[in-house]
Amino acid sequence: MKHLFLPVASVLVCLVLLVPVTAKNAEDIRCKCICPPYKDIEGQIYKQNVSLKDCNCLHVVEPMPVDGKDVEAYCLLCECKYEERSSGTIKFTIIMYLSILGLLLLYMVYLTLLEPMLKRRLFGHSQLIQSDDDVPVGDQQPFANAHNVLSRSHSRPNMLNKVEHAQQRWRKQVQEQRKSVFDRHVVLS
Amino acid sequence: MEAGEAGGSSSSMVTEDMNGSGLMDFLDEPFPDVAKYEDFHTIDWLREKSRDTDRHRKITSKSKESLWELIKSLLDAWSGWVVMLLIGLLSGSLAGVIDLAVDWMTDLKEGVCLTAFWYSHEQCCWTSNQTTFADRDKCPEWRKWAELMTGSATGGGAYLLNYFLYTLWALFFSFLAVSLVRVFAPYACGSGIPEIKTILSGFIIRGYLGKWTLLIKTVTLVLAVSSGLSLGKEGPLVHVACCCGNLFCSLFSKYSKNEGKRREVLSAAAAAGVSVAFGAPIGGVLFSLEEVSYYFPLKTLWRSFFAALVAAFTLRAINPFGNSRLVLFYVEYHTPWYMAELVPFILLGVFGGLWGAFFIRANIAWCRRRKTTLLGKYPVIEVLVVTGVTALLAYPNPYTRRSTSQLISELFNDCGALESSQLCDYITSNSTSRALDDIPDRPAGPGVYSALWQLTLALVFKILITIFTFGMKIPSGLFIPSMAVGAIAGRIVGIAVEQMAYHHHDWIIFRSWCRPGADCVTPGLYAMVGAAACLGGVTRMTVSLVVIMFELTGGLEYIVPLMAAAVTSKWVADAFGKEGIYESHIQLNGYPYLDIRDEFTHRTLAADVMRPRRSDPPLGLLTQDSTSVEEVEALIKDTDFNGFPVVVSRESERLIGFVQRRDLTLAIKSARQKQDGVVSSSVVYFTEDAPILAPSNPQPLKLRRILNLSPFTVTDHTPMETVVDIFRKLGLRQCLVTRSGRLLGIITKKDVLRHMAQMMNQDPESIMFN
Numbered sequence: 001m002k003h004l005f006l007p008v009a010s011v012l013v014c015l016v017l018l019v020p021v022t023a024k025n026a027e028d029i030r031c032k033c034i035c036p037p038y039k040d041i042e043g044q045i046y047k048q049n050v051s052l053k054d055c056n057c058l059h060v061v062e063p064m065p066v067d068g069k070d071v072e073a074y075c076l077l078c079e080c081k082y083e084e085r086s087s088g089t090i091k092f093t094i095i096m097y098l099s100i101l102g103l104l105l106l107y108m109v110y111l112t113l114l115e116p117m118l119k120r121r122l123f124g125h126s127q128l129i130q131s132d133d134d135v136p137v138g139d140q141q142p143f144a145n146a147h148n149v150l151s152r153s154h155s156r157p158n159m160l161n162k163v164e165h166a167q168q169r170w171r172k173q174v175q176e177q178r179k180s181v182f183d184r185h186v187v188l189s
Numbered sequence: 190m191e192a193g194e195a196g197g198s199s200s201s202m203v204t205e206d207m208n209g210s211g212l213m214d215f216l217d218e219p220f221p222d223v224a225k226y227e228d229f230h231t232i233d234w235l236r237e238k239s240r241d242t243d244r245h246r247k248i249t250s251k252s253k254e255s256l257w258e259l260i261k262s263l264l265d266a267w268s269g270w271v272v273m274l275l276i277g278l279l280s281g282s283l284a285g286v287i288d289l290a291v292d293w294m295t296d297l298k299e300g301v302c303l304t305a306f307w308y309s310h311e312q313c314c315w316t317s318n319q320t321t322f323a324d325r326d327k328c329p330e331w332r333k334w335a336e337l338m339t340g341s342a343t344g345g346g347a348y349l350l351n352y353f354l355y356t357l358w359a360l361f362f363s364f365l366a367v368s369l370v371r372v373f374a375p376y377a378c379g380s381g382i383p384e385i386k387t388i389l390s391g392f393i394i395r396g397y398l399g400k401w402t403l404l405i406k407t408v409t410l411v412l413a414v415s416s417g418l419s420l421g422k423e424g425p426l427v428h429v430a431c432c433c434g435n436l437f438c439s440l441f442s443k444y445s446k447n448e449g450k451r452r453e454v455l456s457a458a459a460a461a462g463v464s465v466a467f468g469a470p471i472g473g474v475l476f477s478l479e480e481v482s483y484y485f486p487l488k489t490l491w492r493s494f495f496a497a498l499v500a501a502f503t504l505r506a507i508n509p510f511g512n513s514r515l516v517l518f519y520v521e522y523h524t525p526w527y528m529a530e531l532v533p534f535i536l537l538g539v540f541g542g543l544w545g546a547f548f549i550r551a552n553i554a555w556c557r558r559r560k561t562t563l564l565g566k567y568p569v570i571e572v573l574v575v576t577g578v579t580a581l582l583a584y585p586n587p588y589t590r591r592s593t594s595q596l597i598s599e600l601f602n603d604c605g606a607l608e609s610s611q612l613c614d615y616i617t618s619n620s621t622s623r624a625l626d627d628i629p630d631r632p633a634g635p636g637v638y639s640a641l642w643q644l645t646l647a648l649v650f651k652i653l654i655t656i657f658t659f660g661m662k663i664p665s666g667l668f669i670p671s672m673a674v675g676a677i678a679g680r681i682v683g684i685a686v687e688q689m690a691y692h693h694h695d696w697i698i699f700r701s702w703c704r705p706g707a708d709c710v711t712p713g714l715y716a717m718v719g720a721a722a723c724l725g726g727v728t729r730m731t732v733s734l735v736v737i738m739f740e741l742t743g744g745l746e747y748i749v750p751l752m753a754a755a756v757t758s759k760w761v762a763d764a765f766g767k768e769g770i771y772e773s774h775i776q777l778n779g780y781p782y783l784d785i786r787d788e789f790t791h792r793t794l795a796a797d798v799m800r801p802r803r804s805d806p807p808l809g810l811l812t813q814d815s816t817s818v819e820e821v822e823a824l825i826k827d828t829d830f831n832g833f834p835v836v837v838s839r840e841s842e843r844l845i846g847f848v849q850r851r852d853l854t855l856a857i858k859s860a861r862q863k864q865d866g867v868v869s870s871s872v873v874y875f876t877e878d879a880p881i882l883a884p885s886n887p888q889p890l891k892l893r894r895i896l897n898l899s900p901f902t903v904t905d906h907t908p909m910e911t912v913v914d915i916f917r918k919l920g921l922r923q924c925l926v927t928r929s930g931r932l933l934g935i936i937t938k939k940d941v942l943r944h945m946a947q948m949m950n951q952d953p954e955s956i957m958f959n
Contacts, residue, residue, distance in 0.1 A: 034325065043322030079605065085315065086508055093289045094307035101408055105365070108372050170401070174373065177396055181375040182568060182662070185560040186957065187394065187778060188379045 028085050031055035035078040041065045055082040226448065227851065228395045229958050230831070231781060231938060234484075234920030236897075237449030244443070268441045269454075273492050275437045276458050277499025280430040283407055284465035284500070285507030287422060294415035295592045298358040299351065300333040325609065355417075355590075356580040362416035363576040366409040366663045367569050374405035378662040381406075381428030382481065383774040385459065387782045388431075389452050390483040391920055392958070398455075403432035410664040418579055419593065419655045421669025427462035427481070428664075430500070434458030456482040457493035463737075464497035465504045466668070468519065472737030473497045479733045480771065483785070484920070518598035520742055524711045527702040531753055533682050533715065538722045538754035540678055542761025544652065545726020548671075549766060551656045553773050559660065560777070568662040575657055582654070587611075588640075588647045593673045596647075600676040600716040601742075611636040612680075629706050630691045633684065641681060648677045660774075667770060671727045672720035679719020683712030714750070717742060722754040726762040729769035731755060779957035781938055789913045791948050796905035798912070798944045799926045799934035808934060811835045811873070813845050814880040818857060818890060819869040825854060834925055834932055835875050835896060842931045845875060847900035847923075848892070856895050864890070902927050903936075909944065916941055 031054070033046045048060045057075035066074045180186045226232055252262035293309045302313035314320060314328035334354045335347035370377050376397045388394055396402065410425045434454045438444035444451050459481045464473030474493045478485050559565045583589035588596055604613035614636025655670040687710040689696075690703045703709035721738045724730070735751050767787075768776065775782045801808055809828045811821065813835055824833065831850050837843045860867050866888035874880055875896045879889050902925045903912055915921060916938060923937045943953040 034322070036322070045320055045322055045325060083315075084508070085312070087312075089285075089507060090289055090293075090312060091305070091307050093286050094293055097286060097290045097408075097411065100404075101365075101412075104369060104373070104405075104408060108369065112372060173396055174375070174401075177375040178371065181378065182371065182565075185565055188376070188384065 033080040273496040281500040281503025359580040366412035377406040380424035387780040398435035421666035423466040423668040424666035425664040430462030460493035461496040461500040469740035470497035475733035538757025541722025541726040541758035545762040546765035675719035675723030676716040679716040683715030726758040814874040852895040
């Protein structure tokens with residue numbers, strides 16, 4: 001039962017996503033009729049907020065440009081479709097996606113650029129050099145100092161230390177994955 | 190099943206120590222218990238199955254004791270359904286998020302909505318009151334970038350500026366995608382289906398279905414698809430759904446501690462993934478059954494269907510496309526097809542098969558080059574170059590400029606009277622006013638001919654660029670590009686047949702079924718059949734392909750053309766190579782995947798394949814009561830075998846059982862730490878009673894509980910056909926070879942795979958994992 005946190009959080013996220021669906025904006029349902037040119041009348045688009053059973057040419061096309069016996073022929077040409085959408089869901093989804101993307105980008109910038117600079121200032125050059133036994137290929141590998149920090153962990157079991165320890169463990173895992181995928185090409189070609 | 194019980198009780202002994210509490214305990218390092226497997230190893234299916242039966246028996250026997258125990262047993266039985274429900278909910282929501290975000294970001298490359306920036310082009314024009322009939326797909330609220338920046342919408346300068354900004358956005362998106370994959374979750378690249386197939390057959394890849402992989406795959410999939418690259422999102426959606434499945438497995442110890450049961454959940458999750466990708470729940474279940482899963486018990490069938498339905502329903506509730514349909518290119522046809530049209534359908538099948546075979550060969554050659562040469566050292570630059578080339582070549586052609594899903598949707602659609610695209614620029618006679626879906630065949634106008642030229646160029650472009658795109662270090666799927674290639678080819682053939690039927694309706698082939706003035710030929714149907722043929726040629730799917738295609742169209746009347754094309758393309762493609770794209774990638778990476786469909790027909794015997802061979806050192810054995818702890822440790826250190834057989838004595842070599850390396854290491858380590866009197870010269874014994882020793886000897890160490898007393902054995906004259914069958918059907922990792930009861934050697938799964946590769950004249954050294 002320890003690993004409840006993340007699954008429960010994800011279920012809450014999907015429930016929150018479904019909530020805006022139920023609150024419908026008045027603008028979000030409509031019947032749209034497209035009528036092509038007929039005789040000397042030019043093409044027109046008609047939109048109205050009616051229900052599904054009223055979504056046909058007779059209810060939506062107002063004012064009717066032809067009269068009497070031409071109405072049936074005109075309405076045969078028109079194409080009427082019932083459309084609905086949820087503008088709240090779209091807004092919420094896009095904004096949530098952009099914020100998650102933004103957070104990830106900030107974290108990535110912090111990990112690749114800021115943290116090595118900070119560590120270098122705090123602990124000096126010597127620590128970073130003895131980080132990895134493998135020669136990093138290309139540019140500087142992120143998480144290169146994960147081994148160091150793990151071995152230097154203190155015994156005080158407070159919250160911050162636990163988070164730092166878990167983060168270092170995660171970094172070591174990612175570095176192993178990166179080695180298998182990008183360097184040795186063992187998994188995922 | 191004594192060994193099973195021994196294994197079960199020892200693991201329960203260890204897991205009872207793990208009862209922590211508190212929310213932050215997930216931050217602690219997991220306790221390495223006996224039951225866990227090492228990374229890149231195969232699981233022992235029989236052991237997992239017997240542990241699950243033990244657990245079930247324990248729960249059933251305890252449920253008779255009290256009401257609380259009865260409730261717990263009911264909850265245990267229902268936990269499977271709860272997991273399916275949660276998987277369906279999360280997969281559906283993630284697919285909805287992905288669809289909405291892709292829709293918006295694809296349009297972001299060309300322009301932005303001024304009233305509300307989060308609307309895509311279509312959504313922006315939804316509420317606009319200024320759309321006219323002539324420009325019914327445009328509205329003034331949505332502006333292209335050139336118009337926003339310079340104020341002019343037309344002209345060469347605006348075109349070039351739009352072109353430049355389109356390429357810039359595409360490069361930006363793909364750079365973000367590959368950087369995020371590289372920094373946070375390297376396992377999130379690629380399609381995912383070959384690795385999931387291997388995982389479901391019993392392989393362990395730790396972290397492949399983890400939480401970070403799930404997050405990064407979802408986020409970067411949107412970026413990769415929006416950047417205009419020739420890739421799809423169906424394969425990665427299967428990976429995302431399996432990650433959700435893995436996530437929810439951790440809620441219940443029934444699934445989190447048993448790797449075999451976990452794979453049942455993952456099979457169902459894969460079905461949910463395909464179901465939300467295509468809006469095809471039944472097709473998803475069949476895809477999971479046919480392509481992805483290894484062992485698919487009937488119980489999983491019903492649960493997979495439930496998960497797929499919940500996922501499809503959740504996606505529909507989020508309603509990403511605004512019309513209560515699940516997929517962008519859902520069409521509903523009711524026009525009939527004619528028997529004579531089977532000829533072009535079969536021709537499309539042949540095209541699909543040829544393209545499939547060509548694509549697989551070319552893509553595998555390119556991926557092999559990426560694996561072995563300098564190309565693989567610069568993944569970021571590779572992604573940027575491919576995106577740049579794609580954007581530069583795709584923008585001028587209006588059919589490749591838009592997203593591939595929209596292209597397929599337009600190709601599948603029949604030309605009604607109100608379609609304004611160039612593809613529907615037919616010459617209509619204004620004399621009669623007919624109903625919308627009964628428009629007769631008409632001669633093609635100039636717009637159609639120019640559209641045909643552009644489509645041909647788009648076809649060549651897509652065929653070539655997908656070879657370089659699939660397999661890059663970003664999430665990439667293959668379904669949509671294959672369907673696009675097939676749809677373009679199909680539409681071209683359909684228009685050709687339609688025009689031939691119109692202009693030459695007095696030829697013998699058309700006379701019987703096509704009267705002038707009737708609606709005989711539907712080019713959109715040809716596009717669908719072409720898409721099915723190409724998809725079948727590449728993936729070699731059979732039933733699941735036909736079901737997905739007819740769930741996409743909603744028309745049961747098109748089953749026969751779809752089947753004809755799918756069968757033809759599979760036959761043609763199989764003539765060039767037996768494996769589909771996913772099996773080829775499995776072979777390229779050397780995963781230990783024993784394909785169920787391969788037939789082994791050579792007449793070799795078990796004695797030809799077993800180890801040790803003549804030149805190898807002798808087998809690493811343990812005796813039942815005469816090996817010391819020191820000797821065992823030396824054996825573990827000097828060799829890297831995964832397990833050791835235990836015999837009565839070195840003289841008689843009669844087999845007692847088999848013990849795993851990991852269990853042995855852990856047991857000796859814990860015995861040295863916890864038990865008093867165990868030293869290097871202590872004797873290790875596997876019998877029930879301790880051996881009779883002089884009292885001066887140190888205390889012996891009993892390790893019977895880690896011994897598997899029922900290892901699988903075959904005699905040396907067993908044909909390899911039978912051995913391969915046993916490995917496949919039972920999911921074995923190793924099998925011992927005996928002669929007259931005496932142990933002769935061992936056959937592992939790696940040996941079987943290498944032998945099969947050798948028999949098929951492939952490189953046996955490419956099998957990397959055990």
